[in-house]
Amino acid sequence: MTATVNAPVSLQRPELVTEIPGPKSRAIHARREQAVPRGVGCALPVYIEYADGAWLTDVDGNRLLDLGSGIGVTTLGHTHPAVVAAAKAQLDRVSHTLFTVTPYENYVRLAERLAEHTPGDHAKKSFFVNSGAEAVENAVKISRAFTGRRVVAALDHAFHGRTNLTMAMNHRAAPYGTGFGPFAPDVQRVPNSSPLRDGLTGAEAAARTIEYLEQRIGVADLAAVIAEPIQGEGGFIVPAEGYLPALQEWATANGVVFIADEIQAGLGRTGTWFSSELFGLVPDVVLTAKGIADGLPLAGITGRADIMDAALPGGLGGTFSGNPVSIAAAHAVLDLLETGEPFAEAARVERALVDGLRELAHTYPEIGDIRGHGAMVAFELLQPGTTTPLAGLAGEIAAHAAEQGVLLLTAGSYGNVIRFLPSLAVTTEQIEYAVEVIGDALARTRAQ
Incomplete structure (x- = not known):
């Protein structure tokens, strides 16, 4: 782990104190359905109160491993201290x-x-x-x-x-x-x-x-x-x-x-x-x-x-x-990238993801293609030995992962891709746990 990321090193697995979603999240979601148009979708109805590094903490106190980063936004980690400091300092000077x-x-x-x-x-x-x-x-x-x-x-x-x-x-x-x-x-x-x-x-x-x-x-x-x-x-x-x-x-x-x-x-x-x-x-x-x-x-x-x-x-x-505050945050991001350390972290994330998924594919040939670079890796679910998409399985994997406190994203024109967009704050151990959860999901579907 390097100084460029913002991750709590003591926690390697999610901490769940309720079912997912928990009762407070469900209550807020009921309010949402009355106040927010249905066209504003929701992949996972857990309502986030706090975020740091690779973690999301919801209103029920569940700590979830975030492998989506707001769809690739918080590359350096949630609430990275250098970015937060730059934005706060700019707010004290000029906001607009x-x-x-x-x-x-x-x-x-x-x-x-x-x-x-x-x-x-x-x-x-x-x-x-x-x-x-x-x-x-x-x-x-x-x-x-x-x-x-x-x-x-x-x-x-x-x-x-x-x-x-x-x-x-x-x-x-x-x-x-x-x-x-x-x-x-x-x-x-x-x-x-x-x-x-x-x-x-x-x-x-x-x-x-x-x-x-x-x-x-x-x-x-x-x-x-x-x-x-x-x-x-x-x-x-x-x-x-x-x-x-x-x-x-x-x-x-x-x-x-x-x-x-x-x-x-x-x-x-x-x-x-x-x-x-x-x-x-x-x-x-x-x-x-x-x-x-x-x-x-x-x-x-x-x-x-x-x-x-x-x-x-x-x-x-x-x-x-x-906007001046966003510009200040961007300068902090570029400062960190110019150290070169995030690029090494991205390579580490790629190795951990690709190695883990390849090992999983030996047991589950439904994982038909693994591709990507850095902290942008995906696997496509196919009928074994073909390029025919396995419709629906990606959603089942993501749903099982959510129950275990791991946030995964689906993608692909056929809806059969699991994509990883973790922050560079994610540890190798956390990635290994996520791969284990995916394996459990595949085993469950095979047993059905």
Whole structure:
């Protein structure tokens, strides 16, 4: 364990004092059903009162092992002391002025630091918004302004957000888009590289994607291609080697902006500054959010200076965009990442997860594919010896894990993936316990 994480070292297993969810959580949930729309879903109705490191403590006093990190947000751990201290200090100075009215230096410095750490040594500029979906929307706006073209292409199995434009870019309609149309026009989806299912090399998969881009869209109308280097909601799909650089090369040759959505995979999550580095990819525009401020709302759009300057003055921004408190937290995150220690922790988490899951797969061949990098690892549940999804089993595993005090996330276009997005505060022993719980869940389903 290093100084960069925030974990109580004495506790290696959850502590449960009631059933999950407990009586206080159930009472609050009943109130929620009367006050909050059903469209605001709830994966696990336990109501959190306190969080630290890799732990969540609910209102009933149960201490739960969090392997989701708010879907990849608290990468360095809940309530990391350095992040909390930076945010508190900023609150004592300035909480808000609006950067586009009366600016502040920390915003400028964060833009400079992202220029240093995003892939490529070209001149870059950044600006900041509140959420990942906002970052995606602004990247599309800038790409259209820069190219004078209108169409954006997203990859199959992608997820980019819940706004009108990003809903049109998502692979799955339900539940993210059902009943919410009409959607934004000029969005096309094209095949991704998915080695488990397509069996193609990176070059072959890129050729297929490019054929779609050229024939179904046409270069003359295409402003941008957007890709998650490792897809998140789609099931942590890792493309074949060479796929992303081939797409980037084609985009550059044809004046198309290549956008890397690093919202879930960036800033240390995969053991590198950005997951693009794992594939030798140098995007034109890089999007950050989630882990950038370790729990405070912030997102960044960083790109080639000439692209970023395409929008007219006043065309970019928003009331809370680049809030000073969130900016201060982001500086604390970057300070910690610059020590290099979180990258080593991510590698440790990957080893523990992958080794444990591979051992489990010897007994349970339903674990058909294990993939990912760093603290972004998943396994896909398949009919043994096939690529046929095992529908429903992921949900059963997550439900059993919750009863044992372990929070797991499901994912995948077929709902058959368990994804791990733990904070780097998680210990190897805690991971081993989680794998044990998954094994118990699989044994129970086999016995039924």
